[in-house]
Amino acid sequence: MSSPHLKAILFDIGGVVVQSPLLAIREYEIEHRIPNNYINCLITGRGSEGAWQEFERGQISLFPFYEKFSQELSDVDNGNKWYIEYCERKNIACPELPQKLVIDGRELFGRMMRTSQTLDKYVYEAILRIRAVERWRVIALTNNYSKIDASFLGLDIRYSKRYPGVTLDSELRFLGWERGPVPPHIRKLFDDFLDSSEVGMRKPERRFYLLACERNHIRPQEAVFLDDLGLNLKTARELGMETIHVPMGGAASALRILGDKLGIDLTQDLEPEANMPSKL
16 A cells, blocks of 8 residues: 655665675574574573673674673573573473573674675665655664774774784674675665664664654654564554564565555566675
């Protein structure tokens, strides 16, 4: 159904415009025989005060983040408790839980970031079609880590001994960030690009969504938001935005829904391989 009142489309980046880093987490879990979604429970269980959340808000430098992230990912006491609660919420049988974990946060984060350097061509082409109409603001609303400056590494003597020879350039290569966490040609797709690490707030914090509206002179009711995570979509709906869930590997179906709302075809005539990933 068409939504003629819409003035803006808000896109998440990871899991929508580019491949989800959750794929790397799942691969890691399979390799190390960790229950499905266990690591995500470890990341989200700490609420807004975890290492992941602090890093996305630009509150902690990279190597201190690695250290804290490693500690939190290896915390099976809390991990098992949160995973049991997750299984109960999902009404699924709880598998055998780990008694000990030693997860290297740097290794896992590096895999996640390299995975998310893969562009979804369906979404890329859809954004180009939307922009060609010149009717809507196209906005990125992303939990990201783009605040890269002289203090980014946080590489004091402790980490220098543990990681000899590491430089800013070498670490950016390790993460697949030679052109930045989000390369310039991706940023240029958007009329506005709200990065959590640059503004000190993140999804699903209400103020982050409201900042996007304020900066682009729209009301939440005039926006539609695409994200791969239900928690982020929930806040958007509560504020009055229309929402579209983008499931892993399901960009085409999400874009058909968006196209119906906008009254334009976002998938017609795309090549069959257009939904296949490509490097940024």
